[in-house]
Amino acid sequence: MSSTRDIDALIEMMAKLPGLGPRSARRAVLHLIRKRAQLFTPLADLMHTVAASARECLNCANVGTSDICDICASEKRANGQLCVVEDVADLWAMERAGVFKGRYHVLGGTLSALDAIGPDELRIPKLVDRVTTEDITEVILALNATVDGQTTAHYIADQLEDRVTLTSLAQGVPIGGELDYLDDGTITAALNARKKL
């Protein structure tokens, strides 16, 4: 290879990112080298900052820069509504829609017989705990409209049905669809038309 070992190693590491492969990693690294001052150095700096400061919220598992995330820390978000999502990317999609004013709980996946993921591998015990200790009146199950997502929603509903009002996103989520692919308007419609379980 004509490129030196560091450049090769950088390309190899970039190629491991989701959505990138060897070819796009090479293109990205060449682009960065050409835009050293405007992009490469600032990106490297910001990566160091975020790598040092990013952490999971101890309460909801959202990603932020403190032990308790901005949403959990905000008194304004304590409206009694708790929105359960599979993944941080789904939480971000909900926030981009801007329509939900309560707090979140990130499960970290779905129940899956195939992958041997049971309730204890997810953050379901913590969810039950939060419903007991926080002043929650409604749990909105905003899980993906996949088989595993819906299985997980039913399992959680069984655990919580006597304690709170349970709702799920309804209108607007396409069958087999994933939240993170939806536009803001669809998410807003789905939330506004949520139905009682």
Next chain:
Amino acid sequence: MSSTRDIDALIEMMAKLPGLGPRSARRAVLHLIRKRAQLFTPLADLMHTVAASARECLNCANVGTSDICDICASEKRANGQLCVVEDVADLWAMERAGVFKGRYHVLGGTLSALDAIGPDELRIPKLVDRVTTEDITEVILALNATVDGQTTAHYIADQLEDRVTLTSLAQGVPIGGELDYLDDGTITAALNARKKL
């Protein structure tokens, strides 16, 4: 947004890389945060190293970590053959094929009436200079099989035809194809079957 300002800024910057968009940048950043020790911190470190050390070779415009790249510096590559490519990515594609043992000259693009790119915007004067001062016997025009690539090849051939043997990659390069997309075997076949202009 639930993510803090630094995380948002990192996503925005990653989304500017070729091949990535906002959604894949969000996925990549979440992936990095989850793999902090194995991937995020090492990637940030390596970015700093490469951002500080990467530079264009003063002779051939290949990317390396010194003023004269490894290929230009290697006496083993001084075999009288000079391979002219449009882009560093094309040089890397040639090197991956592993069949060419001479040196390179990266033009930095092609002549283009549409984009007002003339010979002086490319490294054509430097190419003519190298043919005069280095001991070059053959110039291989390994330009993309696009209209602009072939126009550029003909222009260079006109400049150099009395001084050296001119050849071009022939067999195997598909019409409209670009070097960086080809497999190693195709590049090898094209080089071995190169034809005299």
